Amino acid sequence: MKYSYFPGCSLERGAAAYPYQQSTEVIARTLDLEFVEVEDWNCCGATEYIALNRMAAYALVARNLAQATKNDGLKEMVAPCSACYLNLSKCDAYLTDDAALAANVNAALAEGGLSYKPGSIKVRHLLDVVVNDVGYERVAMRVTKPLRGLRVAPYYGCLVGRPAFYGQIDDPEYPVTLDKLLKVLGAEVVDYPMKAHCCGGHMTQISEGVAFDLIRRLVKGAADYQADLIVTVCPMCQLNLDAFQGGMNRYFKTNYHVPVLYFTQMMGLAFGYEAVELGIGAELVDARAALARIGVEVPQVEPPAPRKTRRPKEALPMPAMPEEVAK
Amino acid sequence: MPTVATNGRTFFDEVVAATPGDPHLERCLQCGTCGGSCPSGPDMDHTPRALIGMIRAGMREPALRSNTPWFCVSCYYCMVRCPQDIHVTDIMYTLKRMAVKSKLYDDSTAPDFSKTFVNWVENYGRAFELGLMSQHLLRHNPFGVFKIANMGVGMVAKGRISFTPKRIKGIDGLKAILAKAKELEAQDEV
Numbered sequence: 152m153k154y155s156y157f158p159g160c161s162l163e164r165g166a167a168a169y170p171y172q173q174s175t176e177v178i179a180r181t182l183d184l185e186f187v188e189v190e191d192w193n194c195c196g197a198t199e200y201i202a203l204n205r206m207a208a209y210a211l212v213a214r215n216l217a218q219a220t221k222n223d224g225l226k227e228m229v230a231p232c233s234a235c236y237l238n239l240s241k242c243d244a245y246l247t248d249d250a251a252l253a254a255n256v257n258a259a260l261a262e263g264g265l266s267y268k269p270g271s272i273k274v275r276h277l278l279d280v281v282v283n284d285v286g287y288e289r290v291a292m293r294v295t296k297p298l299r300g301l302r303v304a305p306y307y308g309c310l311v312g313r314p315a316f317y318g319q320i321d322d323p324e325y326p327v328t329l330d331k332l333l334k335v336l337g338a339e340v341v342d343y344p345m346k347a348h349c350c351g352g353h354m355t356q357i358s359e360g361v362a363f364d365l366i367r368r369l370v371k372g373a374a375d376y377q378a379d380l381i382v383t384v385c386p387m388c389q390l391n392l393d394a395f396q397g398g399m400n401r402y403f404k405t406n407y408h409v410p411v412l413y414f415t416q417m418m419g420l421a422f423g424y425e426a427v428e429l430g431i432g433a434e435l436v437d438a439r440a441a442l443a444r445i446g447v448e449v450p451q452v453e454p455p456a457p458r459k460t461r462r463p464k465e466a467l468p469m470p471a472m473p474e475e476v477a478k
Numbered sequence: 479m480p481t482v483a484t485n486g487r488t489f490f491d492e493v494v495a496a497t498p499g500d501p502h503l504e505r506c507l508q509c510g511t512c513g514g515s516c517p518s519g520p521d522m523d524h525t526p527r528a529l530i531g532m533i534r535a536g537m538r539e540p541a542l543r544s545n546t547p548w549f550c551v552s553c554y555y556c557m558v559r560c561p562q563d564i565h566v567t568d569i570m571y572t573l574k575r576m577a578v579k580s581k582l583y584d585d586s587t588a589p590d591f592s593k594t595f596v597n598w599v600e601n602y603g604r605a606f607e608l609g610l611m612s613q614h615l616l617r618h619n620p621f622g623v624f625k626i627a628n629m630g631v632g633m634v635a636k637g638r639i640s641f642t643p644k645r646i647k648g649i650d651g652l653k654a655i656l657a658k659a660k661e662l663e664a665q666d667e668v
Contacts, residue, residue: 160604161605163640165640165641166607192646202574202592203575205663206662207656207663209498210655248499255659258662261658263651309553310552314558324558348553365518395629432636433637435633435636
């Protein structure tokens with residue numbers, strides 16, 4: 152199966168969600184999914200551009216849809232990031248609904264030598280492709296090391312299920328696709344009540360009280376259900392729950408420790424890949440203890456090598472105090 | 479205090495016109511499902527329900543000054559739960575844009591964050607996490623830099639922070655597209 156692929160800024164090498172990219176590449180290979188990256192794609196604007204300029208925000212996203220049409224014969228574009236998925240599908244849906252908007256956006260695109268006919272590209276979330284196109288059965292066939300004994304909290308966040316501009320891929324209130332997928336991988340899935348609640352999005356940068364409150368609900372929810380880890384489908388959710396968990400603990404004087412991994416990393420582990428190949432070990436909330444329960448070893452990331460002494464050994468000796476010489 | 483917008487349109491018409499698609503705003507029953515579903519409701523000056531009421535009453539300035547849209551986390555719970563299919567989240571974005579254009583906001587943290595983000599995207603075509611967060615923190619919360627220092631060091635050690643922004647090849651084309659889009663947006667509002 153062949154798709155256009157829109158990685159999004161967070162999945163680039165060196166960016167916060169690069170492990171998501173690494174593990175996606177691994178599982179795509181295993182499941183015979185071929186992803187052709189959209190040529191010279193740009194940022195989807197996240198939740199920020201639309202807060203300032205409507206037409207520019209839609210033109211920004213539409214440039215990606217137009218670029219995707221250059222991948223001959225590929226009508227579907229996969230986005231692993233829920234926010235990119237939302238923006239791309241929302242743009243296509245509103246361009247289809249709103250002829251005036253589509254005309255203006257195309258007038259703007261023409262300045263860059265591009266055009267886009269609404270509806271030409273169908274945007275899909277990676278989770279949707281894995282569970283619906285590949286299917287649970289074919290995933291099950293690839294499982295060689297079931298995640299037996301691992302209790303996981305499936306976390307969907309908002310945008311994969313809401314508001315579903317292309318029709319529902321899962322329930323907006325009580326989604327279940329990730330639950331089923333993780334069961335297929337052999338994990339013990341907890342009935343996580345917070346599974347479709349919000350991670351706070353950009354609020355960590357705007358109002359830490361609001362952000363930490365939202366992060367706490369999710370982390371506490373998983374801890375209350377004795378989940379060993381939270382499994383996510385979105386880079387923003389992973390960043391908020393993982394990188395800000397320490398800050399949230401300091402803010403509330405709590406001591407939660409719930410690691411947060413991507414569903415693609417869990418799939419890779421169940422398919423028998425090593426943790427390092429899947430980018431595991433890059434999370435800030437250490438997942439080693441949790442993964443040790445299923446016999447997965449995560450090598451410690453080496454601390455940076457100590458700086459070499461600048462003075463070569465063969466250089467003349469430095470003057471020393473008499474007592475040092477005596478030693 | 480109903481007020482009529484400068485060009486004869488009501489504030490309600492203005493909001494609907496500036497929202498992509500049809501937001502179905504006229505259908506509101508004032509049931510409050512939106513506010514009850516909102517994760518940041520308690521921090522908002524007005525619940526989304528109250529804000530919709532204010533839009534209908536033509537209360538332009540108080541509605542645009544409200545912190546409510548800036549506390550919206552875009553979770554879309556209000557939108558999927560609304561019994562009348564009102565696009566509440568889209569309305570929040572519309573109010574943000576109108577507030578920025580009319581310079582009607584009391585706390586500039588959120589608008590400035592959006593501006594800093596957009597600035598990176600307009601010049602490089604991609605978002606740049608390190609540049610965005612450091613610029614934003616230095617401007618709005620310089621002491622916050624120390625608070626998140628631990629996290630920053632951790633992210634660097636784990637190779638999850640890039641130090642150089644990437645520029646797309648077609649940046650000139652993108653700039654031309656965005657300039658034209660802004661020009662069209664300005665015409666659309668007249």
